[in-house]
């Protein structure tokens with residue numbers, strides 16, 4: 353197995369971070385890897401927004417939790433409460449990826465590819481990570497969406513696509529067990 357395959361095999365989603373900020377050098381390498389992601393027709397209809405601002409992260413998390421709490425279906429809320437009641441698992445920083453919603457389908461695929469570059473680059477540097485779609489809950493109401501889009505410096509008209517939490521693992525875990533039955537070979 354080569355180094356790339358080893359990083360892919362060992363990457364896991366971290367849900368317990370230390371309060372320690374990765375170095376600027378490592379964060380820079382991760383954001384560079386992000387913008388090297390391929391995109392359909394090279395449209396690059398995304399931005400890579402590194403957030404180290406504790407207050408902004410706190411506000412996004414609080415708004416997301418409050419949205420979950422007020423949902424009629426409590427499944428997701430209970431799931432998060434069972435995991436400690438935190439959407440961001442104490443991560444010291446995150447990357448938010450807004451996309452151009454006028455090309456929502458392809459833009460979302462491009463966003464996913466970019467986020468995968470982020471998590472693999474981070475894992476290769478020993479930086480724990482997890483993709484966090486729940487950050488999008490903070491954008492559910494029009495008012496807060498406008499506020500957060502401004503604070504996060506989204507380009508005009510862009511909408512939340514996905515985010516990745518980054519930091520150092522307080523506790524580690526194993527990635528999901530790959531299901532070999534998902535691979536189909538037609539000869």
Ligand SMILES: Cc1cc2nc3c(=O)[nH]c(=O)nc-3n(C[C@H](O)[C@H](O)[C@H](O)COP(=O)(O)O)c2cc1C
Pocket residue numbers: 363364365366367482483484485486487514526527528
């Ligand atoms: C697009 C996307 C969004 C995700 N959003 C969240 C999230 O909001 N919260 C969370 O705890 N995990 C989130 N995850 C992590 C998945 O739950 C995780 O990848 C899956 O359980 C497999 O575990 P592994 O990554 O450790 O192999 C997300 C993963 C992806 C790909």
